[in-house]
Amino acid sequence: MRRFEIAGAVLNENDPALPTAIAAAYRDRMRPLCLCREPGIPMYVAAMGEQFVVKRMPLSGGQHDPACDSYEPPLDLSGLGPLMGSAIRLDPASGMAALRLEFSLTRTGSRAAPTPGASESTSVKSEGRRLSLRGLLHLLWNEAGLTKWTSAWAGKRHWWNIRWHLIEAAKTMLVRGAPLSEVLLVPEPFRAENKDAIEQRRAIALSGIQPQKAGPRKLMVLVGEVKEFQAARGGHRLVVKHWPGFPILLDERAWTRVQARFEAELALWAANDTSHLITVATFGLNATGLAIIEEIALMVVAENWIPYESAQELRLVETLAKLREQSIKGLRYASPADQPIAAALLMQHRPRPLALFVVPASADDAYEAALEEMIASRPEMDSWIWHAGQGEMPALPVR
CATH class of the missing domain: 3.40.1350 (Trna Endonuclease; Chain: A, domain 1)
Incomplete structure (x- = not known):
């Protein structure tokens, strides 16, 4: 049973006083300590509607006991290890993870053809490593806790809580000194009765990347579930679930490259009707207000949203x-x-x-x-x- 120290009091996860203590920690910006190991490992509190949840600090899972729910496996068993200290740098004081991205969040001059992200190399540089678009998606998925599963959770993982956990994870990451969550767009669950309000919130989110007369065009990062790729004049449209009526455009050359680079992901998605195809993409708005993809990567996940690659x-x-x-x-x-x-x-x-x-x-x-x-x-x-x-x-x- 997990135990936390909050404001000097030690409470287990079944203690009826714990919810009140967690809410107070959120209000007073205090860090609970997870007591799976001594002297305690700092955590943070996130708001989920009217509830409050204790979450581990970014990439701190290895500090927890293996029996703790916050534990993460050794970094050298995944592809994360080579990125630590270069593409991902942790600030012990703030608990934030500063990211160095391989891709740009601005575009100057005429728009270049979008290129598939997540490029792979057979060699590894010892210095100057940066986080690719696919690497960012993997990092978000891992830090959101979406790589974990037990049969007790069957039927309990839906897009609304996936979205919440992704956004919370992005709040613990910095890109050029600003929270990643400020440029991350994850579609909220669509409900026809709330269509106008949802579209208004999306328009507000996109207001920061409206094209300007001078200076570089700003881009945002989209993480969403692919509904389909539709043929269009001169290319394809990416249709994202929960975004009806808001297509994102890919030109023909970019679509050809996506098919080649992500042939395996597209085939796996087509072969299994219960799987989901997740996209991460940088995109901007052109002068007519149309959304245009700059870079894109794909990841296929099972019915329970766990990623797989074969x-x-x-x-x-x-x-x-x-x-x-x-x-x-x-x-x-x-x-x-x-x-x-x-x-x-x-x-x-x-x-x-x-x-x-x-x-x-x-x-x-x-x-x-x-x-x-x-x-x-x-x-x-x-x-x-x-x-x-x-x-x-x-x-x-x-x-």
């Missing part, structure tokens, strides 16, 4: 979704496909935490050697390996 990973994600044991999905961030990452982790597995690896059929000797090195670097964890080219998924170890 048919084998979907099989694993669907199997884990049936367990009452909490699983954590690993994400690639900037790591290329020919480098291994942990597909998922069962951090509360007994007798030891369990790292799950899916080895693609195309893996070569270098991939296998990197995987062996990764497993050897974590002797405190057990490992489970599925070599996709050698047959069906092996049974998961019994807890």
